[in-house]
Amino acid sequence: MSDSNFKNALQGMLNKKETPNSILNKSIRFSITLTNLQNKRLEILTSKLSTSKQDFIQTIIEAALRDIESELGLIDAKDYTQLGDLNLHYRTKYIREIVASLGISEDEWENLVESARD
Structure with missing residues (x-):
C-alpha cells in the first residue's frame, strides 16, 4: 500500500466537518440489561414480526418518546x-x-x- 493512500485517507478524516444533518443522523450506541424473561419475550415478538431486536426497540423507544413528550406538553x-x-x-x-x-x-x-x- 502506498504512503499517499494512507495520507489521503487520514487527511480526509481530519478535515471532516460534522454538519447539523450528520449530527442528527449520527447513531449512538448504548447497552441495556434485560432479564432472561424479558429477552425471551423480545426474541419471540421480534421473530413473529420478522424484525431485529434492535429495530424493534428503536421503534418502541421512538414511539414512547413521542407519547411522553406529547403527554408532558413538550411537543x-x-x-x-x-x-x-x-x-x-x-x-x-x-x-x-x-x-x-x-x-x-x-x-x-x-x-x-x-x-x-x-
Whole structure:
C-alpha cells in the first residue's frame, strides 16, 4: 500500500466537518440489561414480526418518546412529519434545549426544518 493512500485517507478524516444533518443522523450506541424473561419475550415478538431486536426497540423507544413528550406538553403531535422525522420550529424551551445539546445553532436548525419541507 502506498504512503499517499494512507495520507489521503487520514487527511480526509481530519478535515471532516460534522454538519447539523450528520449530527442528527449520527447513531449512538448504548447497552441495556434485560432479564432472561424479558429477552425471551423480545426474541419471540421480534421473530413473529420478522424484525431485529434492535429495530424493534428503536421503534418502541421512538414511539414512547413521542407519547411522553406529547403527554408532558413538550411537543404537539403535529410537529412530526408523516415520515416520523422531527420537523419542529425552534420555538419551545424543550426543542431549544435538545438542539443546543446537539451543538446546532438556531439558524442551522431552521435551515434543516426548511430543507425537510422541500
